[in-house]
Structure formats: structure tokens, C-alpha cells
Amino acid sequence: MSAVKLDGKATAAKIKADLTTRVAALKERGIMPGLGTILVGDDPGSQIYVAGKHRDCAEVGIASIRVDLPATATQAEVESAIDELNASPECTGYIVQLPLPKHLDTMALLERMDPAKDADGLHPVNLGRLVHMVDAPLPCTPHGIVLLLQEYDVPIKGAEVVVVGRGITVGRSLGLLLTRRSENATVTLCHTGTQDLAAHTRMADIVVAAAGVPELIKADMIKPGAAVLDVGVSRVEGKIAGDVSPEVEEVAGFLTPNPGGVGPMTRALLLSNVVEAAERL
Numbered sequence: 338m339s340a341v342k343l344d345g346k347a348t349a350a351k352i353k354a355d356l357t358t359r360v361a362a363l364k365e366r367g368i369m370p371g372l373g374t375i376l377v378g379d380d381p382g383s384q385i386y387v388a389g390k391h392r393d394c395a396e397v398g399i400a401s402i403r404v405d406l407p408a409t410a411t412q413a414e415v416e417s418a419i420d421e422l423n424a425s426p427e428c429t430g431y432i433v434q435l436p437l438p439k440h441l442d443t444m445a446l447l448e449r450m451d452p453a454k455d456a457d458g459l460h461p462v463n464l465g466r467l468v469h470m471v472d473a474p475l476p477c478t479p480h481g482i483v484l485l486l487q488e489y490d491v492p493i494k495g496a497e498v499v500v501v502g503r504g505i506t507v508g509r510s511l512g513l514l515l516t517r518r519s520e521n522a523t524v525t526l527c528h529t530g531t532q533d534l535a536a537h538t539r540m541a542d543i544v545v546a547a548a549g550v551p552e553l554i555k556a557d558m559i560k561p562g563a564a565v566l567d568v569g570v571s572r573v574e575g576k577i578a579g580d581v582s583p584e585v586e587e588v589a590g591f592l593t594p595n596p597g598g599v600g601p602m603t604r605a606l607l608l609s610n611v612v613e614a615a616e617r618l
């Protein structure tokens with residue numbers, strides 16, 4: 338058996354085509370959407386992601402504003418970059434690239450952002466709205482995962498979903514999204530404290546691997562026919578190492594390539610948050 342490829346790159350291209358039309362309509366109304374990025378430090382992975390986001394913006398007609406600060410930037414310096422983007426009319430949405438250097442207080446910086454300009458959906462007010470199940474910008478990777486499953490008609494309603502990893506940007510937020518009435522999945526959130534991970538994943542119709550541990554998910558941990566989504570972006574010798582072992586392909590019913598799976602969806606949903614924020618203006 339060989340899994341159906343959940344093609345994130347192709348699905349992201351469709352989303353971007355729709356966004357291109359909506360950006361053009363916004364410009365006709367005199368609204369120019371603009372994405373800001375704040376990057377602190379010179380982590381090569383982060384540099385690549387941020388560069389990719391600016392390329393995506395150009396592709397759909399969104400302006401972009403790039404703020405790069407040295408790894409030694411102080412809390413006050415990052416705060417003033419945030420204040421500037423909060424005040425800038427050219428910036429309709431922005432992100433602070435994570436993780437930040439350890440000397441910075443991430444939570445204080447996220448809280449300082451204008452929630453209406455939060456393109457990542459990670460501001461505590463917006464995550465709180467998600468907990469309350471009221472309208473808010475959604476975290477990009479979880480939203481991308483849901484849309485990718487829907488694109489391939491993988492049933493979500495009633496599905497047993499095991500999410501591996503409890504980070505805010507993916508695992509924990511995805512659990513909130515999938516348990517809304519509109520998705521109605523049953524979600525088990527596994528993490529490093531889980532006693533028997535394989536016992537959980539083997540029961541799952543959908544496994545989302547977002548632990549950041551290369552090849553954590555092996556073929557014998559997957560129920561035949563299950564959908565497997567690989568969120569891992571570890572780097573081993575410069576190459577992307579996902580959380581899913583290659584032999585899972587033989588057991589899974591659906592599998593995201595990595596690269597070309599969840600990553601491009603994340604980027605497309607970031608653009609979508611920027612466009613939606615501009616449409617609310």
C-alpha cells in the first residue's frame with residue numbers, strides 16, 4: 338500500500354490564487370494590505386522562513402515590511418519595533434518570528450501586539466477567543482492542517498485524532514480547533530509525559546506529529562489507512578527532518594510530504610489572516 342499524498346504545496350497554491358483576487362478587490366477600495374515581520378537574531382532556519390513569507394506576499398500582491406534586529410536586541414528595542422508596527426498604517430498585520438532569544442520575555446511581547454494585527458493568531462486575546470469559540474484569526478499551522486484534510490475529504494467529524502506535541506503554535510491550538518462543534522473530532526493531546534505514545538497513535542484515524550523529534554512516528558505506530566500529518570521542521574545536517582519516518586508511507590492512507598506538506602499551508606494561512614484583517618478595516 339502507498340499513501341495518498343496530502344499535497345500542501347498544490348492546496349496552498351489554490352488558496353493563494355483566491356487571496357490574489359481578494360487583494361485586488363481590497364486595493365480597488367483603497368486598502369493596501371501589508372504584512373510586517375519582526376525577526377530577532379540570525380538563526381538560519383528563521384531567516385529562510387521569513388524570506389519565504391515576504392516572497393509569498395509579493396506573489397499575492399501584499400506589501401511587506403521587514404524588521405530585523407540583532408540577537409542582542411533588548412526587550413525595550415523589540416517593544417519599540419512592536420509599537421511602530423502597531424501604529425503603522427502600512428502594516429495591516431504582522432508576526433514576531435518565534436522562538437525568540439532566551440533573554441527576551443516572549444509572552445510580554447505577544448501581549449504588546451495589537452490583537453487586530455495579529456497575523457499568527459497567537460496573541461493571548463485571540464487564543465482566548467478560540468477557547469471561547471468566537472471569531473478570531475486562527476493559528477496558521479492548525480488552520481492549514483484542517484483545510485488540507487478537508488481538501489482531500491479526510492473525515493474529521495467523529496474522527497479519533499491524536500496530536501503529538503502540546504506547543505502553543507501547533508498542538509495545543511489544533512486541539513482547540515478540532516474540538517469545535519464545526520469540526521467535532523475527538524482529540525487526544527500527547528506529549529513527552531505520555532506513558533505509551535504508540536498505544537494512542539495506533540488507535541487514531543488522524544495522527545498529527547508536531548513534537549519536533551526527527552522520525553518519532555514509526556510505521557508500527559500507525560493504524561493502516563490512517564491520515565498522517567508531519568509538522569516537524571527539525572534540521573539535520575542542513576536538511577529538513579520531519580517527525581515521521583519514511584516507512585510510514587507504506588501503512589498510512591494519507592500522508593503529507595515534508596517539505597511540500599504542512600509548511601506551505603502554514604504560509605498560505607498567514608497570508609489569509611493578513612487579507613482577512615484588511616477586509617475587516
Ligand SMILES: Nc1nc(=O)c2c([nH]1)NC[C@@H]1CN(c3ccc(C(=O)N[C@@H](CCC(=O)O)C(=O)O)cc3)C=[N+]21
Nearest residue numbers: 385386432433434435436457570596597598600601603
Ligand atoms: N511567529 C511564528 N510564526 C510561524 O508561523 C513560525 C514561527 N514563528 N517560527 C518558526 C515556524 C516554522 N514555520 C514554517 C513555515 C513554513 C515552512 C515551509 O514552507 N517549509 C517548506 C520548505 C522550506 C525549506 O526548504 O526550508 C516546506 O515545508 O515545503 C516551514 C516552517 C513557521 N513558523
